[in-house]
Amino acid sequence: MDISRRDWFRVAGGGATALGGLVASGVSLAPATARAQELRISQAKVTPSVCPFCAVGCATLVHTVDGQIVNIEGDPRSPHNEGTLCPKGAATFQLHINPNRPVKVLHRAPGATEWEEWDLNRAMDRVAELVKKTRDETFIDRLQNGKAVNATTAIFSLGGATLDIEWNHLQQKLMRGLGIVAIENQARI
Numbered sequence: 001m002d003i004s005r006r007d008w009f010r011v012a013g014g015g016a017t018a019l020g021g022l023v024a025s026g027v028s029l030a031p032a033t034a035r036a037q038e039l040r041i042s043q044a045k046v047t048p049s050v051c052p053f054c055a056v057g058c059a060t061l062v063h064t065v066d067g068q069i070v071n072i073e074g075d076p077r078s079p080h081n082e083g084t085l086c087p088k089g090a091a092t093f094q095l096h097i098n099p100n101r102p103v104k105v106l107h108r109a110p111g112a113t114e115w116e117e118w119d120l121n122r123a124m125d126r127v128a129e130l131v132k133k134t135r136d137e138t139f140i141d142r143l144q145n146g147k148a149v150n151a152t153t154a155i156f157s158l159g160g161a162t163l164d165i166e167w168n169h170l171q172q173k174l175m176r177g178l179g180i181v182a183i184e185n186q187a188r189i
Helices: 005-024 030-040 092-097 120-138 165-178
Strands: 045-050 059-065 068-074 105-107 116-118 139-142 148-159 180-185
Touching: 068 092, 105 120, 116 120, 120 139, 120 148, 148 165, 165 180
Parallel strands: 148 180
Antiparallel strands: 045 059, 059 068, 105 116, 139 148
């Protein structure tokens, strides 16, 4: 049997109208909603958390079963978001379970065509080495007029909207301590 688009909307609209009629007549859907919620996450451990995407700090509830995340949703007890999440926050679950998410450090040497897997300590040491080398080569103590500036203009720092406020604070202190003046955040761009 072929169902046309019009037939589908007629049936779906009828169901929505019936549901709306029940709600309008005073029938509470809370027990059915609560039962559906209970079935979905009945065996899960709930851990309160914070959405990682911006500085608002929307509260989330992370549901785990045997250490694996099975659901992430807004926390209705939060005064910030009252259980709601923006589209980025609502997609946090997919961020965690995406099989394409990089979980290892990959390095491609200059001129190379292939990526090489590096140990995290090796990668961190290399980043620190390059930052120090660049800072030492480009550091400016004073301007030509004698004014002290203690800055380097060869390094740029870009923070991301997925970083929490504590990390942004530490990054700001580190960058300022190194004399980096070009500091920006993705949320402002």
